[in-house]
Each structure stands twice: as C-alpha cells, then as structure tokens.
Amino acid sequence: MKKIVVDHLKYKYPLGEELALQDISFQIEEGEFIGIIGKNSSGKSTLCQALVGLVPHFYKGAYGGKVIVDGLEVKTHTIAEISLKVGMVFQNPFTQVTGSKMTVYEEIAFGLENIGLPREEMRRRIHEVLKLMKIEHVKDRSPFDLSGGQMQRMAIASIIAMKPDVLVLDEPTSQLDPAGSEEVFQAIQDLSGQGITVIMAEHKMEKVAQYCNRVLLLHEGKLVDFAAPEKIFSRNDLETYGVAAPVYTRVCKALGMKKQGCDSYPVTLKDAELALRGSLG
Amino acid sequence: MKSISLFVERESFVHGIDPITKLYYILFAIIIPIILPSFTISAICLGTSIILLIFAKVMRKTLPVYSFVFFVLITVVIIQGLFKPGNETVLLQLGPVAMYKEGLQFALTIVFRVTNIVSAFMILVLTTKPSDLVEALVRKGMSPRIGYVIVSVFQIIPEMMTTMSTIMDAQRSRGMETEGKLLVRIKAFIPLLGPVVLGSLINTKERAMALEVRGFNSRNPKTYLNEEKTYPNSRFIQAVMLVLTVCAVAWRMFL
Structure with a gap:
C-alpha cells in the first residue's frame, strides 16, 4: 500500500525568492525506512515539514501539487488532524521542550493529553518509550536540565509515544555521540520493523546506508534520485551535489571493488568486507 | 534550575488548600473591607492573612515584598499626613512642618487595605505551584x-x-x-x-x-496525566467565605 504520495510538489516560502521545493514527486510504501540526503539548504527540512502539514499551514507561502499521507491530503487537513498520523521530530531539541511541564515524564505526556488519551494508556505508553529511548533514569528531572543528547532522546520519545503511523525525523541525532546515535538508530529500526513508515533527513551517510531501504537525494529543491542506498552512493556525480558517500564506498570505489554480482559499490562495512575478502581470496 | 516563581515548597495546611479557594480568598479579602469600611474589619482581615502566612511557614519570604510595599506606603503616609484637605488636629510639630491626625488616620486605612490585598495575594503566590493553579483553572474551563x-x-x-x-x-x-x-x-x-x-x-x-x-490545537477533549487533586475542605471554606460576605452586606444595609 502506498503510504505517502507526493505529486508534483512545489513550494515557495512567503519571503523566499526561489522555490524551496521544485516539482517533487515520489511514493513511499508502508513500513519503508527512507533517508533524505543533500547538502545544507537543499530542501530536506522543508520536505519533512511538507509531510506533516507545517508546509503550507504554518508558514503559508505559495504551494502547488499534492501531498497525500495515508489517504489524507495535507493541504485540506489541519496540522492537528495530520499529527494523529504523522509525527515529526525537529533538529533542535531545545526548542522542542514545551516549557509547560516540570518533569520529563510529564513532558512526554503533553502530546498524549492533547489527543485525549485515557490516563492508564498514557502511563503505559510513557513507560514504554522511556525504556525504548533509554531515558528512564531521568524521568523525574526537569526537561531543561538534560544534556543535549538526553533532550534529543526525550524529543523522539515524546513523538513516538503518540504512536504515529509515519515518523518524520529531521536530523534526530545531531546532539548525540556515536554510541548514542547508534542506539537511537537501532530503536528507530525496531519501530520500522513494527510497520511504522520512517522518513529521516540525516547527514551521517554511514548510518543512512546501513539502515535505510531507499535514499532520496535532494539538490537545490529538486529531487535528483530516489533509489536503494547502493545505487545512490555509487553515482559518480555525488560530489557535485555536495554529498560524500560512506567511507566504505569511497574506499571500495578507489580500489574499484564492486559488490559481488551487481554493478554498484558496497555501502556498509559488512558488504565492503565481503567484497574485499572475495577479491583477495 | 533557576526559577522565577516565588512558590515555596512546605508542608502546611495552607499548601493543601486548593488554588481556586485561594483565588476566592483574594476576592474575599478585597471585598470585605469595601463593604465594611471600618478600621477594625480591615485589621481583622489583615490579621487573618498574616496568621495564614505564618501557618504556611512562608513569613520570611514575605519580608522583601512587605518592605517594598511599605517603602511605597511611607510616601502615602507622609503626603496624607502633611497635606490632606481637612487636616485640622495637629499631632506633631517639627519646625514649620506639621503632621495632622485626620490625614494620618486616612493614610492608615490605605496602608491596611493595601497590605491586606498584598497579603492575600502572597498566600496564593507563595503556597501554590503555578502549574497547579493553571491546571485547576484549565479544568474549570480556562x-x-x-x-x-x-x-x-x-x-x-x-x-x-x-x-x-x-x-x-x-x-x-x-x-x-x-x-x-x-x-x-x-x-x-x-x-x-x-x-x-x-x-x-x-x-x-x-x-x-x-x-x-504534538496536537496542541487538537479538537479532541483534553485529558490529564495527573489525577485531579481533591481538596476535602474547599467546599466548606468557600461556603464560610460566602456566608461571611452575605453577613457583611446585611450588616452594612441594616445596621
């Protein structure tokens, strides 16, 4: 089933000179894990926000084309309606703290109170996401007293607790150390395994290559390519789009080692190892 | 974390009274001296508030507020004492400057009223968590x-x-x-x-x-993580204040 259909989407910010998104079309199946890559200001965040309705409802501006998420047309529904189906985590964890709650536990409950969940269900879900995001030990702290990484985990937990069908993450691991990022990616992959569709804008290419089913490459508001990670990272023109392939791919490219039995370079450590061992032995 | 709220966490029966009742108390403390403008009544109201503040163990926190208020009120006392129209009885003579009894009495009523209102507000502010107050109000329909x-x-x-x-x-x-x-x-x-x-x-x-x-503008009816706190005495306290107010009105009208 097609979970997300984007059809000739064009968008210009109210004060922008040029289109931030230029004629973008793609489709995403239910349960896919999609990575959005591209250099800074290539339209990644704008595209993410178009999926939850912040574009165009929050910013206004000129909008063309269609975005349909789980059968809802974004343009004709309010953000509150869309937010029941699509959850979004933003880049900056500090501004995602509501500021009206005294503890992390209550902070996560904020969204659940708004959508009107019964108390028992709220407690169950909060307990679950605290465990999933590994922040149980800080549940009684003030949300502003957390470290950047903990705050980012809390921001993700707050959205996951709302159990959206589609999870949109805009650089969700910017404040996390490598081990922390790995944990968060693992957790998100678990969710993806449970059938949640995940769309993530991210700069850490190794992670994108490892976890995503398909990768969407954006450049100056245009969709360049939307394909499997191997295919995207094997492109020869990647650098012209300001993107560097994962380090494994670059090594294999330099050595001319293609993945066995196909025409693309390996993108993960495992595949690179296989390819290199294969050629040696 | 720094906090700009004046709330003081203490164990006392004043902390246990629900925020709405405290709001009613402010109204009560303002309205009674207006209905019964006598000096004694103002003093009784002020006394009640101060006793409540002492029971709440927050008296020390009130001192900076009181000293600021008194600083303002001192000017009222001086100006009224010296210049109020209708000043006749000289109480104190310092060279060319004379303090008058009528002016001082008038100033004193103002002082009592202001401190009375300030004290009533401090009971609310010092003994209620802001979030509890707001949650109580939102539950009431705010x-x-x-x-x-x-x-x-x-x-x-x-x-x-x-x-x-x-x-x-x-x-x-x-x-x-x-x-x-x-x-x-x-x-x-x-x-x-x-x-x-x-x-x-x-x-x-x-x-x-x-x-x-996170659904802030959602139309679904909101639910609450925390159970509504129940305050056993609030009905009773509110009823007593209402009866007292009615009595005060009656007294004013018929006596």
Whole structure:
C-alpha cells in the first residue's frame, strides 16, 4: 500500500525568492525506512515539514501539487488532524521542550493529553518509550536540565509515544555521540520493523546506508534520485551535489571493488568486507 | 534550575488548600473591607492573612515584598499626613512642618487595605505551584492556550536569561568590556539585544511548530496525566467565605 504520495510538489516560502521545493514527486510504501540526503539548504527540512502539514499551514507561502499521507491530503487537513498520523521530530531539541511541564515524564505526556488519551494508556505508553529511548533514569528531572543528547532522546520519545503511523525525523541525532546515535538508530529500526513508515533527513551517510531501504537525494529543491542506498552512493556525480558517500564506498570505489554480482559499490562495512575478502581470496 | 516563581515548597495546611479557594480568598479579602469600611474589619482581615502566612511557614519570604510595599506606603503616609484637605488636629510639630491626625488616620486605612490585598495575594503566590493553579483553572474551563502561556513563562524566561549570559560570555571572550562603570554596562547591553531578541523569535517559531505537531490545537477533549487533586475542605471554606460576605452586606444595609 502506498503510504505517502507526493505529486508534483512545489513550494515557495512567503519571503523566499526561489522555490524551496521544485516539482517533487515520489511514493513511499508502508513500513519503508527512507533517508533524505543533500547538502545544507537543499530542501530536506522543508520536505519533512511538507509531510506533516507545517508546509503550507504554518508558514503559508505559495504551494502547488499534492501531498497525500495515508489517504489524507495535507493541504485540506489541519496540522492537528495530520499529527494523529504523522509525527515529526525537529533538529533542535531545545526548542522542542514545551516549557509547560516540570518533569520529563510529564513532558512526554503533553502530546498524549492533547489527543485525549485515557490516563492508564498514557502511563503505559510513557513507560514504554522511556525504556525504548533509554531515558528512564531521568524521568523525574526537569526537561531543561538534560544534556543535549538526553533532550534529543526525550524529543523522539515524546513523538513516538503518540504512536504515529509515519515518523518524520529531521536530523534526530545531531546532539548525540556515536554510541548514542547508534542506539537511537537501532530503536528507530525496531519501530520500522513494527510497520511504522520512517522518513529521516540525516547527514551521517554511514548510518543512512546501513539502515535505510531507499535514499532520496535532494539538490537545490529538486529531487535528483530516489533509489536503494547502493545505487545512490555509487553515482559518480555525488560530489557535485555536495554529498560524500560512506567511507566504505569511497574506499571500495578507489580500489574499484564492486559488490559481488551487481554493478554498484558496497555501502556498509559488512558488504565492503565481503567484497574485499572475495577479491583477495 | 533557576526559577522565577516565588512558590515555596512546605508542608502546611495552607499548601493543601486548593488554588481556586485561594483565588476566592483574594476576592474575599478585597471585598470585605469595601463593604465594611471600618478600621477594625480591615485589621481583622489583615490579621487573618498574616496568621495564614505564618501557618504556611512562608513569613520570611514575605519580608522583601512587605518592605517594598511599605517603602511605597511611607510616601502615602507622609503626603496624607502633611497635606490632606481637612487636616485640622495637629499631632506633631517639627519646625514649620506639621503632621495632622485626620490625614494620618486616612493614610492608615490605605496602608491596611493595601497590605491586606498584598497579603492575600502572597498566600496564593507563595503556597501554590503555578502549574497547579493553571491546571485547576484549565479544568474549570480556562483555555489551555492561555494556561500554556502562563505556565511556560515560568520556565522559558529563566531559559532566556541563561541564553543571555551565554551570549554575554561569548562577547566578553571576544574582548568586549561588560563590567565597570554604568556607561560601560549600558554600552555592553546594546549588542546583546540583537541576538537575544532574534534568537527568542526564532525559538518561539520552532517551539510553536513543535507544539503543533504534538496536537496542541487538537479538537479532541483534553485529558490529564495527573489525577485531579481533591481538596476535602474547599467546599466548606468557600461556603464560610460566602456566608461571611452575605453577613457583611446585611450588616452594612441594616445596621
């Protein structure tokens, strides 16, 4: 089933000179894990926000084309309606703290109170996401007293607790150390395994290559390519789009080692190892 | 974390009274001296508030507030004592300056009324968590948006102050003078405004988006994580205050 259909989407910010998104079309199946890559200001965040309705409802501006998420047309529904189906985590964890709650536990409950969940269900879900995001030990702290990484985990937990069908993450691991990022990616992959569709804008290419089913490459508001990670990272023109392939791919490219039995370079450590061992032995 | 709320966490029966009743008490403390403008009644009201503050063990926190209020009131006493029209009986003569009895009496009623109102407000402010008050009001039907604005101010203002000191440190590290004479301090303040104001505007935009995607404008009826606190005595206290107010009106009209 097609979970997300984007059809000739064009968008210009109210004060922008040029289109931030230029004629973008793609489709995403239910349960896919999609990575959005591209250099800074290539339209990644704008595209993410178009999926939850912040574009165009929050910013206004000129909008063309269609975005349909789980059968809802974004343009004709309010953000509150869309937010029941699509959850979004933003880049900056500090501004995602509501500021009206005294503890992390209550902070996560904020969204659940708004959508009107019964108390028992709220407690169950909060307990679950605290465990999933590994922040149980800080549940009684003030949300502003957390470290950047903990705050980012809390921001993700707050959205996951709302159990959206589609999870949109805009650089969700910017404040996390490598081990922390790995944990968060693992957790998100678990969710993806449970059938949640995940769309993530991210700069850490190794992670994108490892976890995503398909990768969407954006450049100056245009969709360049939307394909499997191997295919995207094997492109020869990647650098012209300001993107560097994962380090494994670059090594294999330099050595001319293609993945066995196909025409693309390996993108993960495992595949690179296989390819290199294969050629040696 | 720094807090700009004056709430003091203590164990006392005043802390255990529900916020709505405390709001009624403020109204009560304002209205009674208006209905019965006698000196004794004002004194009794003030006395009640002070006794409540003592029981709440927050008397020490009230002192700065009281001293500020008295500083203002002293001017009222002096001006009324010296210049009130209708001053006749000289109470005190210091050279050419004379204090009059009528003026002082009038000033004293004002002093009592003001301290009375201030004390009633302090019972609310010092013994109630802001979030409890707002939650009680939202449950009573106040818009959750207004509630959010009130509660978030208590956390976001201290956050802004932290940001401001970070920016100031950054500017200082690049060689700007921020300490010393008043003029230097004022000069240091100006370049601070740009980043702080713009930064808060951007933060506000991002926070608004984050609230939106968490269903802040959802039309579903809101639920609450915390169970509604029950306050056994609030009905009784509210009833007593109502009866007293009715009695006061009756007294004023018929006696």
